[in-house]
Amino acid sequence: xxxxxxxxxxxxxxxxxxxxxxxxxxxxxxxxxxxxxxxxxxxxxxxxxxxxxxxxxxxxxxxxxxxxxxxxxxxxxxxxxxxxxxxxxxxxxxxxxxxxxxxxxxxxxxxxxxxxxxxxxxxxxxxxxxxxxxxxxxxxxxxxxxxxxxxxxxxxxxxxxxxxxxxxxxxxxxxxxxxxxxxxxxxxxxxxxxxxxxxxxxxxxxxxxxxxxxxxxxxxxxxxxxxxxxxxxxxxxxxxxxxxxxxxxxxxxxxxxxxxxxxxxxxxxxxxxxxxxxxxxxxxxxxxxxxxxxxxxxxxxxxxxxxxxxxxxxxxxxxxxxxxxx
Amino acid sequence: xxxxxxxxxxxxxxxxxxxxxxxxxxxxxxxxxxxxxxxxxxxxxxxxxxxxxxxxxxxxxxxxxxxxxxxxxxxxxxxxxxxxxxxxxxxxxxxxxxxxxxxxxxxxxxxxxxxxxxxxxxxxxxxxxxxxxxxxxxxxxxxxxxxxxxxxxxxxxxxxxxxxxxxxxxxxxxxxxxxxxxxxxxxxxxxxxxxxxxxxxxxxxxxxxxxxxxxxxxxxxxxxxxxxxxxxxxxxxxxxxxxxxxxxxxxxxxxxxxxxxxxxxxxxxxxxxxxxxxxxxxxxxxxxxxxxxxxxxxxxxxxxxxxxxxxxxxxxxxxxxxxxxx
Numbered sequence: 001x002x003x004x005x006x007x008x009x010x011x012x013x014x015x016x017x018x019x020x021x022x023x024x025x026x027x028x029x030x031x032x033x034x035x036x037x038x039x040x041x042x043x044x045x046x047x048x049x050x051x052x053x054x055x056x057x058x059x060x061x062x063x064x065x066x067x068x069x070x071x072x073x074x075x076x077x078x079x080x081x082x083x084x085x086x087x088x089x090x091x092x093x094x095x096x097x098x099x100x101x102x103x104x105x106x107x108x109x110x111x112x113x114x115x116x117x118x119x120x121x122x123x124x125x126x127x128x129x130x131x132x133x134x135x136x137x138x139x140x141x142x143x144x145x146x147x148x149x150x151x152x153x154x155x156x157x158x159x160x161x162x163x164x165x166x167x168x169x170x171x172x173x174x175x176x177x178x179x180x181x182x183x184x185x186x187x188x189x190x191x192x193x194x195x196x197x198x199x200x201x202x203x204x205x206x207x208x209x210x211x212x213x214x215x216x217x218x219x220x221x222x223x224x225x226x227x228x229x230x231x232x233x234x235x236x237x238x239x240x241x242x243x244x245x246x247x248x249x250x251x252x253x254x255x256x257x258x259x260x261x262x263x264x265x266x267x268x269x270x271x272x273x274x275x276x277x278x279x280x281x282x283x284x285x286x287x288x289x290x291x292x293x294x295x296x297x298x299x300x301x302x303x304x305x306x307x308x309x310x311x312x313x314x315x316x317x318x319x320x321x322x323x324x325x326x
Numbered sequence: 327x328x329x330x331x332x333x334x335x336x337x338x339x340x341x342x343x344x345x346x347x348x349x350x351x352x353x354x355x356x357x358x359x360x361x362x363x364x365x366x367x368x369x370x371x372x373x374x375x376x377x378x379x380x381x382x383x384x385x386x387x388x389x390x391x392x393x394x395x396x397x398x399x400x401x402x403x404x405x406x407x408x409x410x411x412x413x414x415x416x417x418x419x420x421x422x423x424x425x426x427x428x429x430x431x432x433x434x435x436x437x438x439x440x441x442x443x444x445x446x447x448x449x450x451x452x453x454x455x456x457x458x459x460x461x462x463x464x465x466x467x468x469x470x471x472x473x474x475x476x477x478x479x480x481x482x483x484x485x486x487x488x489x490x491x492x493x494x495x496x497x498x499x500x501x502x503x504x505x506x507x508x509x510x511x512x513x514x515x516x517x518x519x520x521x522x523x524x525x526x527x528x529x530x531x532x533x534x535x536x537x538x539x540x541x542x543x544x545x546x547x548x549x550x551x552x553x554x555x556x557x558x559x560x561x562x563x564x565x566x567x568x569x570x571x572x573x574x575x576x577x578x579x580x581x582x583x584x585x586x587x588x589x590x591x592x593x594x595x596x597x598x599x600x601x602x603x604x605x606x607x608x609x610x611x612x613x614x615x616x617x618x619x620x621x622x623x624x625x626x627x628x629x630x631x632x633x634x635x636x637x638x639x640x641x642x643x644x645x646x647x648x649x650x651x652x
Contacts, residue, residue: 002652016649127550146472147484158473158484160505160514161550161616167510168620179486184493184518188486190649191513191641224453224487290487294494315517316646323342323516324642326328 002038003309007140007173007195011098011119012068014038015309016196017186018175019203020123020142021072021100022287023047024276025211028057032064033208033301042072042100046082051090058094070098070121077104084109092116100142110136121175123198125153127162130170140173141166142198148178149201149239149289154232160192167193181291183311187320190312201289207300214279215286216298224293230285234259241288243281328364329635333466333499333521337424337445338394340364341635342522343512344501345529346449346468347398347426348613349373350602351537354383358390359534359627368398368426372408377416384420396424396447403430410435418442426468436462447501449524451479453488456496466499467492468524474504475527475565475615480558486518493519507617509637513646516638527615533626540605541612542624550619556611560585567614569607 002008005016017039019030026044034041043061048054054071061069071091075084088109091099099113102123113120114137122133123142130141143166145159146152157165163176176194179185181202189197204211205219218241228246231238233253240246275283299307328334331342343365345356352370360367369387374380380397387395397417401410414435417425425439428449439446440463448459449468456467469492471485472478483491489502502520505511507528515523530537531545544567554572557564559579566572601609625633 003649004652005649145484145486147487155551157550157616157619158471158486158505160471160485160511161473161619164508164510165550165619179484182490184490185486187517187646188514190646191517192510224483224491225481290483293483293487293491313650316642316650320513320516320642320646323329323331324639326330 003312005173005190005195007175010139010173011040013040015305016190017305017308018042018100018121018142018196018198020177020198020200021074021102022200022204025204025209026072027210028061028064029210030203030206030208030301031069032061033206034203034305035061035065035067035069037302037305038067039305040098041069042098043069044072044074045087045091046074051083051086054087054090055094058090058096068097070100071096072100072102073109075101075103075106075109088112092118101138106133107136110138123177125151126155126157127166127169130166134170134172138172140175140195141170142175142177143194144198145176145178147239147290149227149287152178152229152237152239154235154237159189163189163192163194178289179291181294183308183313183315185291186308186312187315199291200287201291202295202304203301204288205295205298206304207298212276212279214281215276218281219288219292219295220297222288222292222295224290226292227288227290238285238287239289241281241286241292243286245282245285249285329638331499331516331521333501336465336499337366339366341631342516343631343634344368344426344447344468344522344524346503346524346526347400347428348526348530351530351535352398353536354387354390355536356529356532356534356627357395358387359532360529360631361387361391361393361395363628363631364393365631366424367395368424369395370398370400371413371417372400377409377412380413380416381420384416384422394423396426397422398426398428399435401427401429401432401435414438418444427464432459433462436464449503451477452481452483453492453495456492460496460498464498466501466521467496468501468503469520470524471502471504473565473616475553475613478504478555478563478565480561480563485515489515489518489520504615505617507620509634509639509641511617512634512638513641525617526613527617528621528630529627530614531621531624532630533624538602538605540607541602544607545614545618545621546623548614548618548621550616552618553614553616564611564613565615567607567612567618569612571608571611575611 002014015038019034019041021044031041100121119139121140122138125144173195175198176189177198180197226242228242230249341364345360345367347370357367426447445465447466448464451470499521501524502515503524506523552568556575
């Protein structure tokens with residue numbers, strides 16, 4: 001039985017749950033599992049080294065699922081940017097029908113996607129950016145609260161306030177992002193005015209996520225306080241899993257600000273990539289959100305999604321209905 | 327028609343809404359209005375200059391309502407503490423049946439209140455403190471998220487995560503506090519595992535709140551970003567309404583930390599008290615939470631509470647029920 005919201009209707013999916021763009025994680029195995037379980041999975045374009053590799057990853061995903069899935073394209077301001085227009089063209093030529101954009105100045109990309117009949121979800125961290133994206137013609141907004149892994153922005157407004165404020169001002173369907181991982185969170189988001197939830201960290205702690213088991217076990221061990229906000233002094237705030245490296249960055253930043261050079265040695269390059277492959281939790285900087293405090297197992301994606309939907313139905317039709325009857 | 331939760335049952339109130347302790351604001355007019363509207367109002371003990379004045383304020387409240395109400399007693403570590411034991415004795419002798427404690431080392435107070443058959447709600451900002459209070463024998467926990475006005479602690483965990491984490495570990499009824507002001511928030515809190523909500527800032531923006539109209543209008547003007555976290559460098563973090571004074575404190579703290587002497591001149595003393603009476607919004611430091619972003623009017627307390635309950639019922643029985651039917 002489906003779970004119907006404005007988002008599921010507009011995007012043609014069964015459940016109002018999205019597996020958001022995640023560097024290194026949003027690949028065929030996870031995306032296909034999410035699609036097969038009735039939710040929306042997104043391949044993270046820049047996880048593939050070239051547009052040609054993205055085309056192959058899309059084909060590989062299609063071998064694993066007949067259901068619809070999408071692609072995330074994150075536009076970051078860098079000195080030597082990836083060939084965004086070529087990635088975009090690969091997405092269009094592959095016949096992908098749903099794209100999540102994130103990052104700076106998406107207008108050109110949104111225009112191209114819309115011209116090809118692609119539905120666009122734009123992910124952002126503030127209501128003023130959501131309004132701007134809505135004016136660009138996007139089909140849905142994914143609004144990212146202070147709780148989220150990755151880049152929460154600098155306003156530090158959590159979902160409890162950010163979601164209803166967004167719902168007051170935005171007309172297109174809204175995905176709530178940051179701090180979600182179970183049926184309780186899904187119902188809370190829908191009550192606050194969202195039409196679905198986006199999950200990142202929680203999907204990393206599933207059997208299908210292409211991540212070393214050591215990281216998954218660390219997410220179970222960590223409580224809700226085991227994250228750090230880093231790079232705020234660089235105006236590029238990121239919420240990451242707390243570990244030896246993140247704590248070193250925090251210490252540098254406390255001493256009156258950091259430069260990219262200060263932290264590059266600690267966080268970048270082959271050491272981190274090797275550490276990821278080897279399951280060395282203290283060998284780099286790893287994105288993870290506060291929802292770690294609610295992760296207690298490593299289910300399959302289907303088990304996770306079924307549990308969220310079952311719990312949400314039970315909360316609505318038993319717990320909340322009984323309360324409201326007085 | 328009542329709205330029934332474990333909290334309303336245990337504390338004998340009609341609706342799962344609490345008007346939390348608020349310095350200068352938690353006085354007879356507001357508390358009686360909240361009680362008459364079916365929610366739980368709390369007189370803030372230390373707003374009264376002496377235990378004798380508290381006894382008079384309780385009597386004054388009883389002239390305005392036949393319903394039950396409570397008293398907040400906040401224990402802060404200060405060099406010259408107020409006579410807490412005398413305030414406590416006044417509360418007991420007045421026959422008050424519900425007390426909210428907050429602050430450091432409440433054990434002695436909890437013991438006395440419990441010996442006199444008084445139900446105790448303990449307000450705290452972290453799960454480990456909630457567990458400690460539960461072991462002391464309190465009857466409910468009020469858990470305060472990062473969004474809240476006043477003292478959010480230093481863990482910076484918002485309600486979306488803090489409430490379900492608390493619900494996983496605490497057996498007594500839970501009030502969710504911080505970021506609540508409407509029916510959407512009430513349903514979200516109940517979905518996340520709470521048994522009711524505590525509101526502070528939203529009750530300040532009601533007709534009965536004993537606050538100069540200029541502050542109420544400022545809360546309508548402010549959006550969700552118009553708060554500052556101050557005194558973090560003093561290990562006494564407070565979320566306050568953003569204004570000229572709070573921004574000066576933030577600037578001092580950015581320059582490598584502040585001392586109490588640095589900020590005392592900016593925030594304390596008669597200037598602030600006069601400013602409050604005169605409605606000078608930039609004349610002191612004023613507590614206010616992020617929920618300002620959702621405050622759009624100054625209703626009576628009864629209008630506010632009726633609206634929250636009506637909206638909550640509608641969200642549960644129309645919006646969420648329809649979604650879950652698929």
